[in-house]
Amino acid sequence: MSSRSAPVPVTGATGRQGGATARAPLAAGVPVHALVRDPANAQAQTIEAFGADLVNRRSPRPRFRHAGLDRRTREQMEPYHSAESRIQDRLREAGFPHWTLLKPGFFTDEFLPSTRFCFPCGIEGGPVSVVKPGTTMSLAAVEDIGTATAAAISAPERFDKAELELASDYLSMTRIAEILTRVPGVPLSAPGTTETEAIAAGMPPMGAAHELYDVVGQPARPQYARDLGLPLTGFEEWARRRMGSAA
Template identity: 30%
Template sequence: MTQITESPLPVAVTGATGAQGGATARALLRAGRPVRALTRNPGSPAAAELAALGAEVVRADFDDPASLVAALDGAGALFAMSTPFGTDLDAEVRQGIALLDAARAAATVRHVVYASAANADRSTGIPHFDSKHRIERHLAGLGLPWTVLGPAAFMENYANDWTLKSLREGVFHLPMPPGVPLPVIAADTIGAFAAHVLARPGAYAGRRIDIASQWRTGEQIAAAIGAASGRPIRFEEVSLSVAAGYSEDLATMFRYFREPGLTIDTGALHAEHPDIDWQPLETWAAGRSWDL
């Protein structure tokens, strides 16, 4: 059994008021690990919920390096994530690098776990995957112990506003051919895995691990949502041109998902990590309240 390394110092968690970061913060708190939640808005309802659970909430702004250094002072580890959504790819890279440089400047940080994307290290050509790989490369050169997690497709994307609109019409749309599966994972599973890694820095330092709970086709996703919502839902493939109408980045991602496709051996992954609750899509869907 891998030895668990506890630290009296808090884990700093970025994106703590969002899906991945919030799930990681909650998993750490459940494990009794002190958490320092970094957020631009400490007064938000999501920040208040974390504080009520026992997290220390501090202000940190990716565009304010001084605030990052102050927020990481005294933290023993960092869960880092980045996103271009709401900014742009160059801003994501700039902000991600600023965060990692602040971690290096903090004398107490001894391990950085960065949430990237599955296959992002394989020259996918997907803009928001390639931006994350640029941050990964910077992390590898910092001289700090690091671990990179590459989550597969988020189950939470199947309950966003765009998807809910079509689900209310009884249709689950996805730019994937019928019968072609995608690896999927829930935010809670990402958080559980991140907390597992953060408790075992010696076992995971220098490793990059793509993670997923299972592979599911569009038809299987539609069936799971239908069963959970009590409404008949059918799967319908939409063209890549529809995805391109939202963004070329999105269309490029699904083009890659179709061919050559993501490569995650879930059997080997789960066998190596039997203590993780690899939440299936059906369980995730059943645990949601579907407003359809």
Template identity: 25%
Template sequence: MSNTKVHDRPIAVAGATGKQGGAVAKRLLARGHKVRALTRSPDKPAAQELAAKGAEVVRADLEDRISLDRALAGAGALFSVQDFLEAGVEAELRQGLNLTEAAAASGIEHIVYSGASTMDRNTAVPHLDSKWQVETRVRALDTPWTVFRPAAFMDNWEWDRRAILESGVVRYPIRPDTLYRQVAVADIAAMAVTAFEHPEIWTRHIMPLAGDVSTMDEITATLSRITGQTLRYEQMSWEQCVAEQGEELMLMYRYFDTFGMDGGPAYMRRFNPDAMDFETYLKSAGWGEDTKAKTV
């Protein structure tokens, strides 16, 4: 790979106090880049942690174009990500387009946009379709861009950790033999930073991201092996999924169960040899013999 690009202006990171943005900001800082962390709440502990590591923390509201213009002034590049779970799908779309237009007007040299696997397929899943609309706008810009389409986040298993360990059951609406693609948020960050450091390779490129491809039965077996517990997989009904997780997530799971996701570990490891599979992620996140004691 060619020499690493060093930006003389800060790289702005949207969602800097969230999962993806936070991981990207920390990795950029660790590699010596200037980081401008965009957040609505600069006083948040996560924002203060980034400031302590050397980031410039800037108040920015994705609903407010004027605040975005100010926040992006003088930035050299942008990591763009939005979260539909926080404000809803319509807000996610609005915010993504606001940020894209502000970036285009600011003179930024490179936008790295993180969307979602399969979002280009006309899925009829609202948050996948909204990400597709944002991606389409990003790709229409004259500004150099890179698009990543991550699979399901391995990190989201943390939401279910206590329930799994206490019940001994892994519950999803997906069939036990369906291939389910996952990626660690840390590896999304690694790819984003690689794109910023090597724009000559990554400009105008689109790449799905997946570090692991396993069936639900295989995922359950891996969880059993790492936790030292005998776990079983239970496929919940679509109605149960709506009741417990909402219609939006049910539609997503149903699409993945029917049509699958994109990307494969071998392809991503060409660029990130250390990308984690599911077992490696679980070990790194502390899913071990002592996990139950820690979470009870």
């Protein structure tokens, strides 16, 4: 079996990023083994319907030609970043013939009212965040993460040892609010609240770590992906697809 047709394992395949990471290779004809906790739940069944083979964590471990890493759920950001750094170091040192690291920016899906992350009180309640209005954010659409994954799998030599800081768009919170005002049709303004105010308004506690965006920024830029020939989903395009009827 060639490396192109060997199965690709995807952890967290029932999540947003993991689901996109599984669907893109499947669409390209690459078999996927999706590691799931409960093969009977709706998200797992959806991935299976796309053509993935579900692997329960209690099942015998299948043999793979490629390895993948997915987003980790985290309660505290410092341990998360430390663990992430160690995982990346292990990948670099593991001796794989080819490897690629994708490092996406802030997920655009967090702006969906259904996630209750940026809009904990619904879109009419306005966005809630500690990020200042003028701070520019690296935004990553999950479908672009999937596209980049499929590209790296199909052309491992071209993406060998690439560490892609992936951004679909790069916009200030003010510009994001302008787009979301236009698309769903609900007047919005960039929040820029304090941590105390944001948590009181319903922001998840982990959102407090985004104050770092005001201080050190985010490294991902759309041009990095374009230089590798990867198509991107701009934030306004994403918003029209996903939030056009959010109001």
